[in-house]
Amino acid sequence: MSRASRTLSLGALVAASACAGRVGQAPAARDGDPPSNILRADYAGSESCAPCHPAIHAAWQRSPMHNMTRLPHGALVHAPFDGAEYRYKDDRARFERLGAERYLEVRSAGFGDHRYRITKVIGGRYREDFAGVEVTGGASPGGREEILPVSYRVESHAFRVKGYSVMVGERPGLRAGGVWSQTCVLCHNTAPLFESLWGALYGAGAPAYQGVVVDRLLPVDRRLALAVTDPPALATALREDITRLTGSTPGGEDPHRLLAEAARTLRERLGPEGLVEIGIGCESCHGGSRAHVGRNDLLPSFAPRAPFLEVRPPPGQPPPTRAEWINRACARCHQVLFTRYPYTWEGGLRRHDPGGSHITSGEARDFLLGGCARQMACTTCHDPHGADDPGRLQALATPAGNRVCVGCHDRYATAEAVRAHAHHDPAGAGGSCVACHLPRKNLGLGYELTRYHRIGAPTDQARVEGDRPLECALCHPAARVGELVASMERWWGKRYDRRKLLALYGDLGAPVLAATAARGRPHEQATALAVMGDARLPGATPALAAALAHPYPLVRYYARRALEKVRGAPVPVDLEQDAADIRVAVARWLDPTATPLAAPRPPPNPRPGRIEADED
Numbered sequence: 360m361s362r363a364s365r366t367l368s369l370g371a372l373v374a375a376s377a378c379a380g381r382v383g384q385a386p387a388a389r390d391g392d393p394p395s396n397i398l399r400a401d402y403a404g405s406e407s408c409a410p411c412h413p414a415i416h417a418a419w420q421r422s423p424m425h426n427m428t429r430l431p432h433g434a435l436v437h438a439p440f441d442g443a444e445y446r447y448k449d450d451r452a453r454f455e456r457l458g459a460e461r462y463l464e465v466r467s468a469g470f471g472d473h474r475y476r477i478t479k480v481i482g483g484r485y486r487e488d489f490a491g492v493e494v495t496g497g498a499s500p501g502g503r504e505e506i507l508p509v510s511y512r513v514e515s516h517a518f519r520v521k522g523y524s525v526m527v528g529e530r531p532g533l534r535a536g537g538v539w540s541q542t543c544v545l546c547h548n549t550a551p552l553f554e555s556l557w558g559a560l561y562g563a564g565a566p567a568y569q570g571v572v573v574d575r576l577l578p579v580d581r582r583l584a585l586a587v588t589d590p591p592a593l594a595t596a597l598r599e600d601i602t603r604l605t606g607s608t609p610g611g612e613d614p615h616r617l618l619a620e621a622a623r624t625l626r627e628r629l630g631p632e633g634l635v636e637i638g639i640g641c642e643s644c645h646g647g648s649r650a651h652v653g654r655n656d657l658l659p660s661f662a663p664r665a666p667f668l669e670v671r672p673p674p675g676q677p678p679p680t681r682a683e684w685i686n687r688a689c690a691r692c693h694q695v696l697f698t699r700y701p702y703t704w705e706g707g708l709r710r711h712d713p714g715g716s717h718i719t720s721g722e723a724r725d726f727l728l729g730g731c732a733r734q735m736a737c738t739t740c741h742d743p744h745g746a747d748d749p750g751r752l753q754a755l756a757t758p759a760g761n762r763v764c765v766g767c768h769d770r771y772a773t774a775e776a777v778r779a780h781a782h783h784d785p786a787g788a789g790g791s792c793v794a795c796h797l798p799r800k801n802l803g804l805g806y807e808l809t810r811y812h813r814i815g816a817p818t819d820q821a822r823v824e825g826d827r828p829l830e831c832a833l834c835h836p837a838a839r840v841g842e843l844v845a846s847m848e849r850w851w852g853k854r855y856d857r858r859k860l861l862a863l864y865g866d867l868g869a870p871v872l873a874a875t876a877a878r879g880r881p882h883e884q885a886t887a888l889a890v891m892g893d894a895r896l897p898g899a900t901p902a903l904a905a906a907l908a909h910p911y912p913l914v915r916y917y918a919r920r921a922l923e924k925v926r927g928a929p930v931p932v933d934l935e936q937d938a939a940d941i942r943v944a945v946a947r948w949l950d951p952t953a954t955p956l957a958a959p960r961p962p963p964n965p966r967p968g969r970i971e972a973d974e975d
């Protein structure tokens with residue numbers, strides 16, 4: 360894009376803003392709202408909240424979100440830094456401790472030998488990742504903290520290649536990839552929201568950097584617009600941030616150029632000292648609250664505010680509600696849709712009309728795409744200040760959890776109404792609102808499925824004709840395509856295109872899960888395999904065994920977990936090797952006289968060996 364047109368896009372925003380007050384759509388500030396809550400100077404840090412909010416502060420200190428990023432000294436670290444070794448293909452990694460310091464030593468046939476001192480421990484609920492600086496030979500450029508190539512799986516006490524938690528192709532060996540401060544910082548720590556808005560303020564063609572807000576990934580009618588009401592004040596704020604990051608003051612007044620410079624500078628220069636605090640702090644969600652600390656009647660606001668900024672609802676739409684602002688606060692981070700895996704739910708493509716995300720960490724964006732996000736907030740079901748009790752979350756997906764929904768959808772408050780609506784026994788598993796409307800089909804962090812947070816219906820045209828498996832099959836694991844479709848057409852008066860269904864499943868008489876495992880896109884296959892495992896489906900072994908060598912390693916781990924459930928015993932196949940070697944090992948395990956199994960149809964875009972710096 361030419362500079363002139365880029366300048367114009369900001370100019371257009373500014374011009375549009377001139378009449379905003381008269382249109383009257385901009386959310387009015389409440390009395391007592393802080394004038395500004397996104398700039399560095401607006402942030403006070405979580406410790407300043409402790410004296411007046413001691414209970415919340417104490418709960419939050421124990422919460423996984425807060426403890427997401429830890430400095431290794433004195434922190435809880437699950438991985439055994441006691442000389443433990445991880446072998447991946449021809450490479451080895453060794454976890455060691457010397458005095459107070461922890462080290463990872465990597466010996467790679469392809470990428471050489473490296474020794475790293477651990478500087479950050481990330482996660483720990485399901486897995487731990489590590490950042491470190493190289494301390495031997497070719498030290499990291501500028502002592503940069505790199506993302507180390509091995510993760511630790513807490514539940515199974517096992518190591519695994521970092522990156523295999525998302526849909527990436529098989530890697531040739533162990534190599535550190537990505538600079539911590541450029542890829543993982545803004546979603547796992549506390550930084551001024553202003554920094555996350557630069558991309559959106561710039562508009563199309565903004566320099567890429569982590570942590571950009573979610574709106575461009577929403578449909579046009581759900582995007583908020585950021586209007587700059589005072590360009591010189593924006594320029595001043597940007598110059599201050601660039602000065603803080605570089606130590607020298609940039610010239611120029613043009614906010615558009617300064618936005619690009621600020622984004623590039625953030626990518627290059629942001630270090631731990633540039634954060635408000637390490638880990639997720641109160642103000643990650645509540646916004647900068649310094650004004651409130653000083654004057655308690657100035658209440659924190661989930662809506663971003665700055666003297667030079669106005670947030671506009673989409674044309675013709677009312678301003679965001681409080682629930683929507685909360686959901687958007689969560690969407691700063693729970694919006695992951697950024698590995699290069701090409702597919703989304705609703706038959707969408709990541710680069711073009713993206714649907715919902717197939718994997719955990721996209722919950723808030725998914726939720727914003729769905730039905731209730733203007734009125735229902737994440738906090739209806741989740742405690743923002745502490746870890747959720749898993750039993751309580753599971754109970755939401757039973758008929759007892761329906762009370763959450765019928766508070767608003769009161770016409771489904773009686774058992775008879777649910778029976779008529781859902782065509783299932785209102786007291787049974789098929790009578791749960793959450794079970795049907797937040798289907799359990801996404802890939803969670805622990806090789807178990809988790810809930811897809813886009814509230815829609817299992818009968819939605821895009822889902823039935825664009826996605827596998829049919830959501831009904833999540834509870835009806837042996838059902839065939841034709842019978843489920845016929846029930847949906849009969850009960851809810853729907854009509855589905857048989858050609859599209861045939862293209863998806865090959866045969867309307869086919870069992871939904873088996874056909875998905877055989878023909879689905881990789882994320883669809885993983886879902887089907889996991890459901891087969893949960894259902895202990897007899898006869899699933901061949902499909903699950905074949906998927907142990909799937910081109911996407913994440914699917915291999917799901918397949919192994921499912922296979923262990925079906926067989927009720929550990930699967931003695933080493934997955935830390937080439938697909939070809941896995942196939943041989945699987946064949947030998949199943950039947951010492953058999954020839955190796957055929958691999959599943961390779962996906963169109965596996966990108967083997969690629970190191971993706973922007974994965975989660």
Ligand code: HEC
Binds near residue numbers: 408412641658659
């Ligand atoms: C000096 C005491 C004090 C400190 C420090 C303090 N608060 Fe408060 N906070 C209060 C009081 C008092 C209220 C209730 C105010 C009211 O309802 O009018 C409150 C209310 C709140 C609310 C509820 C707002 C609403 O919309 O109802 C939030 C959120 C909050 N504080 C967050 C924070 C955060 C985050 C920090 C630290 C950055 C913090 N507070 C620091 C005293 C404090």
Ligand code: HEC
Binds near residue numbers: 483545569719
């Ligand atoms: C766009 C925001 C975003 C970015 C960028 C991001 N993550 Fe995450 N990450 C998340 C969210 C959200 C979750 C929580 C998902 C859940 O609980 O289901 C998460 C979860 C994790 C977990 C699992 C935590 C646990 O306790 O099991 C690890 C480890 C992790 N991320 C590491 C990283 C690393 C390393 C990077 C940089 C390469 C990174 N993430 C970049 C948003 C992000």
Ligand code: HEC
Binds near residue numbers: 417419736739
């Ligand atoms: C992950 C996001 C998140 C973090 C981190 C967070 N809060 Fe909250 N907090 C919320 C949300 C969302 C609400 C509103 C809940 C609602 O109204 O449903 C809230 C509500 C509150 C309230 C209002 C009273 C209440 O109990 O609901 C106070 C006070 C508060 N938070 C203080 C804090 C303090 C202090 C911290 C840090 C120690 C903190 N919060 C960290 C999201 C967060």
Ligand code: HEC
Binds near residue numbers: 423426689745
């Ligand atoms: C600054 C980024 C960030 C924001 C903002 C954020 N989250 Fe998270 N959230 C994370 C990360 C990272 C994890 C992974 C922590 C882990 O598993 O160790 C996580 C984990 C979670 C979990 C699973 C762990 C638990 O605490 O039970 C839930 C649920 C959750 N977030 C809900 C929310 C909600 C609701 C909001 C908004 C009120 C929110 N998050 C805002 C980054 C964020």
Ligand code: HEC
Binds near residue numbers: 736
């Ligand atoms: C109607 C209730 C409901 C609402 C609203 C809701 N969730 Fe959830 N969420 C659940 C349930 C139930 C699960 C557990 C899924 C499972 O384990 O089967 C879950 C799981 C999660 C997880 C994974 C937790 C883990 O242990 O890995 C995250 C993260 C999460 N939700 C974030 C959010 C965010 C962010 C929002 C708002 C944008 C939100 N949720 C709104 C019900 C809800």
Ligand code: HEC
Binds near residue numbers: 731734763796797
């Ligand atoms: C705080 C109020 C509120 C709560 C609680 C609530 N919803 Fe909604 N829901 C709404 C609103 C508002 C809409 C949008 C209605 C419209 O567009 O006409 C909606 C729409 C829907 C839709 C239609 C979606 C679509 O794509 O057309 C479904 C399905 C739905 N809700 C299910 C649920 C379920 C299941 C629960 C409980 C987990 C729930 N709702 C809880 C307010 C709520």
Ligand code: HEC
Binds near residue numbers: 768771790791
């Ligand atoms: C067995 C699955 C199932 C269960 C259980 C279920 N629904 Fe639905 N729901 C559907 C289907 C299918 C549709 C779409 C119907 C259509 O398009 O005609 C739907 C549509 C909706 C809608 C949007 C259309 C409307 O009626 O306004 C809402 C709201 C809704 N459901 C709420 C609920 C609530 C609340 C519960 C729990 C009390 C619930 N559902 C339980 C399957 C279910």
Ligand code: HEC
Binds near residue numbers: 784
């Ligand atoms: C959360 C789990 C769940 C979901 C989702 C679900 N069902 Fe069911 N279904 C059940 C259970 C349990 C029964 C048996 C008792 C009952 O509820 O009527 C059942 C019964 C049935 C029956 C009666 C015959 C039989 O197989 O027992 C049909 C037909 C059926 N479901 C079709 C569907 C269709 C079509 C969908 C998708 C729109 C669907 N179900 C979604 C759990 C579910």
